[in-house]
Amino acid sequence: MRPAIRPAVADDLAALVALDGTCFGSEAWSAAAWADEFERLTEDRVVLVADDGSVVGYVVLLLPPVELDVVEVLRIAVAPARRRTGIGGQLLTIALERCAGRTVLLEVAAGNESARALYAGFGFAEISRRRGYYAGGEDAVIMRWREET
Numbered sequence: 001m002r003p004a005i006r007p008a009v010a011d012d013l014a015a016l017v018a019l020d021g022t023c024f025g026s027e028a029w030s031a032a033a034w035a036d037e038f039e040r041l042t043e044d045r046v047v048l049v050a051d052d053g054s055v056v057g058y059v060v061l062l063l064p065p066v067e068l069d070v071v072e073v074l075r076i077a078v079a080p081a082r083r084r085t086g087i088g089g090q091l092l093t094i095a096l097e098r099c100a101g102r103t104v105l106l107e108v109a110a111g112n113e114s115a116r117a118l119y120a121g122f123g124f125a126e127i128s129r130r131r132g133y134y135a136g137g138e139d140a141v142i143m144r145w146r147e148e149t
């Protein structure tokens, strides 16, 4: 069954904290950081979840109200047992529909092959790197998307 993609609601907070911990381990956002994202939903954040009875994936966008400002994909993840079934793509499709006409940036670890493949499939292109940006010395790759016209 394909999950529904919907905006996150306050009741999703605990599930998001738990799933983020599963997906990112020591790099996970704290419960307080997630609560802060929810506080900013009326300002410049979009949090979408993939829901098939429980939260199995999510994406977080920084979407400033000023059209000229770049959008950033801050986070996207899918529950390990549900990966490679199209949910990440579903989330990104709906997220990018919100970004018509805008420039979207994201940052991804150079060695994160699955995420880089996902982004490349949507037309994100590498535009620069931050050398040795991550703990352990891994590069951060900056990727950009613009709606094809």
Ligand SMILES: CC(C)(COP(=O)(O)OP(=O)(O)OC[C@H]1O[C@@H](n2cnc3c(N)ncnc32)[C@H](O)[C@@H]1OP(=O)(O)O)[C@@H](O)C(=O)NCCC(=O)NCCS
Pocket: 023, 074, 075, 076, 077, 078, 079, 082, 083, 084, 085, 086, 087, 088, 089, 090, 108, 112, 113, 114, 115, 117, 118, 119, 121
């Ligand atoms: C990156 C991530 C969100 C992808 O989610 P997903 O639901 O597995 O992605 P999809 O099933 O929609 O895959 C879409 C496409 O991405 C690419 N892709 C995804 N996972 C891949 C993998 N492990 N290897 C190669 N390509 C992969 C493929 O092109 C795939 O299309 P295909 O299955 O038709 O070949 C998921 O792997 C994840 O949660 N990773 C951990 C968190 C993370 O690193 N997030 C990104 C950094 S913020």
